[in-house]
Amino acid sequence: MNMLIILLLVVFIVLIFGGILLSIEVAMRLGHRLLEKSHDLEHEIGERHRAQLRAETSLGEKELLLREIHHRVKNNMQIVSSLLRLQSRQQDDPVTKAILDDSRSRISAMALVHENLYQPDNLAKVSLRPYIQELAMNLFASYNIEPSRIVLITDVEPISINIETATPCGLIINELVTNSLKYAFPGDRLGEIRIDFKRLADGVSLQLRVADNGVGLPADLDVRRGKSLGLQLVVNLVENQLQGELLVERGQGVAFLVTFKEIGYEKRI
Amino acid sequence: MSRAKILVVEDEWIIANDIKDSLIELDYRVTAIASSGEDALARVEEDPPDLVLMDIVLKGAMNGIETARAIRARRDIPVIYLTAYDNQFLVDQAKQTENFGYLLKPFKDRELHIAIDMALHRKQHR
Structure with a gap:
């Protein structure tokens, strides 16, 4: 055991x-x-x-x-x-x-x-407020315009757009302001040029308005058939490049109303 | 102070000549156009200017800031920097050398005129 x-x-x-x-x-x-x-x-x-x-x-x-x-x-x-x-x-x-x-x-x-x-x-984006301000001031300076004779008024919303849209947009403003400075105020005529830029209520459409209270366009001038390269550029850049809409208001002076959307970026490479 | 003598130091020949024409229109005299720091130092000795317009990015071994330092070490000539570079590092470096102004390219004739007059005035009243 x-x-x-x-x-x-x-x-x-x-x-x-x-x-x-x-x-x-x-x-x-x-x-x-x-x-x-x-x-x-x-x-x-x-x-x-x-x-x-x-x-x-x-x-x-x-x-x-x-x-x-x-x-x-x-x-x-x-x-x-x-x-x-x-x-x-x-x-x-x-x-x-x-x-x-x-x-x-x-x-x-x-x-x-x-x-x-x-x-x-x-x-990637261009801030429109400083761009438009500087562009217009440069034109006033290069045409030797006294700011007291022709007053520049800008009302630009804080919007940034891509370069594809900003370049034609800048050229359009350049042509319209140049036209006003050259022809709207002959002699010592006083006046003002207004540039407005805003986003419309739909959230995507943008609207540019360039207006002056000068002598206005000649009554017989058809903006679409005019010979000046400046206006041809405006019409074509608005309608073909930006696929937008151009409206010309003739009243006291002239106003150009451009409505468009930001162009989508096309990949090239 | 009209007919002040100015040396333009800029390595883009076309831009340098455009600036030269603007200076002449503004009633200044241009002693020379130099495209490198070494060239600038030689031109300063040849015909001492009242003021130097200095591009920061230059051909050759010396940049504009080094060239300005070398000029200021030898002669009491005010230097205004011209540059398209909005590079904060270069701007800070430029501030450390005694400079009499800073113009960001592209600048307007009016801005050029004011910057030159202010620099010459500052030198006279120091």
């Missing part, structure tokens, strides 16, 4: 020790695998961190590149503008001079879009 108890005890002790040894072995293996996994995880975290850094650097580089391209576009337009002015200064013929100066003012209106494009930390 005693022998049996001793045998059972021995078997029991052997089983316990075996169990303990097995547990230790299993625990060690588990610990080892845990260590391996945690190493893997650390490695992956490091890898992801580096990938994120690479992505951030690449994004930064791309933004820098984009700024550099806008800068170069602006710089090249400035060179074209300077070139036209050099040529204009050499001309004695006032008609030729006027053609060169008109071309220069059109280039400047386009260059100004690029300036306003990358200034306020937004590389």
Whole structure:
């Protein structure tokens, strides 16, 4: 009987020790695998961190590149503008001079879009309020207009639009304001030019109004059939480029009402 | 102070000549157009101007800020920076050298005229 108890005890002790040894072995293996996994995880975290850094650097580089391209576009337009002015200064013929100066003012209106494009930390949109103000002031300065003789009034809502829309829009304003400055106030006639820009109630349509209280358009002038390149540009940019609508109000002076929507960006590459 | 003598330092020849014509129309004299910092230093010695219009980005080893420093170390000539770079780093660097004005390109003739007159006036009344 005693022998049996001793045998059972021995078997029991052997089983316990075996169990303990097995547990230790299993625990060690588990610990080892845990260590391996945690190493893997650390490695992956490091890898992801580096990938994120690479992505951030690449994004930064791309933004820098984009700024550099806008800068170069602006710089090249400035060179074209300077070139036209050099040529204009050499001309004695006032008609030729006027053609060169008109071309220069059109280039400047386009260059100004690029300036306003990358200034306020937004590389895709043009802020209209500063753009329109500066565009109009530049025209007043280049035609030597005393602001006390012709008053400029602008009422522009804080709207930003993409460059595809802003460029034709700027050229339209350039032509209409130029027309008013050149023809609406002959002699020393006093008056005002108004530029309004707003978003309509539908939330998507935009409306530009350029008006003056000058002598008005000649009664027999058909805006769509006129010979002046300025008005041809206005009609075509509104109807073909912006797919918008042009309305001419003849009353006291003249008002051009342009209604359009922002052009969608067409991928070219 | 009319007929003041001005040196134009600008590496775009077309823009430099446009500025030169504007200066002449505004009744200033242009001593020369220099397209690099080294060229500018030589022109200053040849015919010392009353004022220098300095583009910040230039051809050659020296930029406009370094060139202005070198000119100011030798002679008491006011320098107005001209630049299309709205780079804050360059603007800050330019402010550290003693400068008499800063014009962001493209600028109007009127702005050019005012900046030059103010710089010449400041120099006279220091």
